[in-house]
Amino acid sequence: MVVIRLARKGAKKRPFYSIVVSDKRSARDGRYIERVGYFNPVAQGKETKLLMVNERVQYWIERGAQPSLRVAALWKEWEKKSGVAVEA
Structure with a gap:
């Protein structure tokens, strides 16, 4: 199964996530x-704070x-921010 998830990057106490x-079987990072x-x-x-490529998602x-x-929550936030209609 294929999933869309966050992969943590960045330093200690300074998180940065790649979407x-x-x-599903591969490790988080x-x-x-x-x-x-x-x-x-x-x-x-x-x-x-947030950047997503709607077409690829x-x-x-x-x-x-x-x-x-x-x-999914970030995608809804991105939809509101960018004004692009998202069908899920």
């Missing part, structure tokens, strides 16, 4: 198929990929 499409965005929960000032969902609960 990736990967096989391990091998992935494609990177479709990122999430920076500690962004300050003009730093971008929709492509993978159409082919059966399951987003994690957190990624």
Whole structure:
């Protein structure tokens, strides 16, 4: 099964997450198929907190990929921010 989930990057106490499409059996921070965005929960000032490529996320969902609960919530947030209609 293919999933869309967060892969942690960054330093200790400074999390940074890549939003990736990967096989469910692979490790959280391990091998992935494609990177479709990122999430920076500690962004300050003009730093971008969230970026997603809607076309690629929709492509993978159409082919059966399951987003994690957190990624689904981030995707809704991205939809509101960017004004792009998302069908899930």
